[in-house]
Amino acid sequence: MSTTAASARSLGCAGCEVCGLVVRLPVPAGAAFCPRCGERLHSRLPASLERTWALTIAALLLYIPANLLPVMTTNTPLGAVSDTIMQGVVELWSPTSWPLAVVVFVASVTIPLGKLIALAYLLLTVQRGSVRSNGQRVRLYRLLKFIGRWSMLDVFVDTFVVALIQLQPLMWVEPGAGVLYFAAVVVVTMVAVNSFDPRLIWDLPQQEKHAHG
Amino acid sequence: MMASDSLPVAAQVPAASAAEETLLACPDCDLLQRLPPLPPHHAASCARCQAPLCRHKPDSLERTLALALAAAILLLIANVVPMLGLSVAGREAFTTVLGGVVEMWREGSQVVAMLVLFAAVIAPALEIVCLLLVVLAVRHPPAPHWVATLLHGYEFVREWSMIEIMLLGVLVALIKIAELATVIPGLALFVLGSLVFLLAAMAAAFDPRVAWQRIEWAAGRGPDGIAGGRG
Numbered sequence A: 001m002s003t004t005a006a007s008a009r010s011l012g013c014a015g016c017e018v019c020g021l022v023v024r025l026p027v028p029a030g031a032a033f034c035p036r037c038g039e040r041l042h043s044r045l046p047a048s049l050e051r052t053w054a055l056t057i058a059a060l061l062l063y064i065p066a067n068l069l070p071v072m073t074t075n076t077p078l079g080a081v082s083d084t085i086m087q088g089v090v091e092l093w094s095p096t097s098w099p100l101a102v103v104v105f106v107a108s109v110t111i112p113l114g115k116l117i118a119l120a121y122l123l124l125t126v127q128r129g130s131v132r133s134n135g136q137r138v139r140l141y142r143l144l145k146f147i148g149r150w151s152m153l154d155v156f157v158d159t160f161v162v163a164l165i166q167l168q169p170l171m172w173v174e175p176g177a178g179v180l181y182f183a184a185v186v187v188v189t190m191v192a193v194n195s196f197d198p199r200l201i202w203d204l205p206q207q208e209k210h211a212h213g
Numbered sequence B: 001m002m003a004s005d006s007l008p009v010a011a012q013v014p015a016a017s018a019a020e021e022t023l024l025a026c027p028d029c030d031l032l033q034r035l036p037p038l039p040p041h042h043a044a045s046c047a048r049c050q051a052p053l054c055r056h057k058p059d060s061l062e063r064t065l066a067l068a069l070a071a072a073i074l075l076l077i078a079n080v081v082p083m084l085g086l087s088v089a090g091r092e093a094f095t096t097v098l099g100g101v102v103e104m105w106r107e108g109s110q111v112v113a114m115l116v117l118f119a120a121v122i123a124p125a126l127e128i129v130c131l132l133l134v135v136l137a138v139r140h141p142p143a144p145h146w147v148a149t150l151l152h153g154y155e156f157v158r159e160w161s162m163i164e165i166m167l168l169g170v171l172v173a174l175i176k177i178a179e180l181a182t183v184i185p186g187l188a189l190f191v192l193g194s195l196v197f198l199l200a201a202m203a204a205a206f207d208p209r210v211a212w213q214r215i216e217w218a219a220g221r222g223p224d225g226i227a228g229g230r231g
């Protein structure tokens, strides 16, 4: 690239996160508000790394009961059977419905865990001041933002199985404690990704002073 | 004013005279770049990280209005007609989206019930209503400042509006139940299916830049895009 590439921060400006307006920040630094939409301006999200770490660790802890506790209990006159998320995937596995079993497995097990590992990787590389593969890391961030919502799939599955199978006294399904933990994992990881500021990936280890190419 | 000639131009847009350009900081990498006016249907991406920056959408406001009205009607229908039915041993039971929420609440999972209510009903409704009000309000610029709050709310609620995920969830639930009882797909299932496409088209038609340009500034009119911070 022939022109100089410079971040808005190195030029004393910030792009508003809400409306996109580029605004010159006050000197000395203090609270600044976007003149167009009135929202608080941030050169980088405040305490982004600390908040993202806290939420990532919280989600990892919630991930354990989410997978160990049953998400639903099926009651019949013969007794009660409880299923965890993984048992639900196994039961869905059949010659005709295995593609759906794969989808549920990916959305409920792979995506939440993969998201936490990817977040930890992004946090660690930013903290080490890495300047390598910035393009790949920002694409990873955009992927996390895009696919994270799909983990909510199992919450909807459980809700509608519970809603439909209410045939007392023949058969009825109750939600288990696992659903609550699982829903919490999904919500906390979504908030964690939102609290990570991808602009940190591009910042040089030292406060950037010069425009770099 | 900084020497904007030294800044890179956003990728994939033709060059234009400096007077018509706007300044833009990439939300994903903070690269400050010049954005020339886009020809119809063209999209600009970040010169450094390829983040999509904006797209020129012809007749954005009119098309968004039409799609949002249609989506509002479909969402209303989807929540009043039955979605899924079950027939076993001569007994039939039907449920709607709200029925699922109520059953979850009664069975003791109140938090999950609220989450499902928010993601499947409230967030999509807010998404449609916010956008509807925004496009109606900005028809006569400058729009009052509460429109900015609505536009901000729309961007937030979009991430939590999960009709497409709920629909896939219903499909999986349907397969799970099919081995126990006869499942009867209801009208709402097809309405929700159309709504998924309508919501996607609505979001694709809406150009937030056009709306922002027509909203009154919080701190009065600023100079050429670079304004001093308030307070």
Ligand SMILES: [Zn+2]
Pocket (backbone or CB within 6 Å): A016, A017, A018, A019, A020, A021, A034, A035, A036, A037, A038, A039
């Ligand atoms: Zn703003």
Ligand SMILES: [Zn+2]
Pocket (backbone or CB within 6 Å): B026, B027, B028, B029, B030, B031, B046, B047, B048, B049, B050, B051
């Ligand atoms: Zn960028």
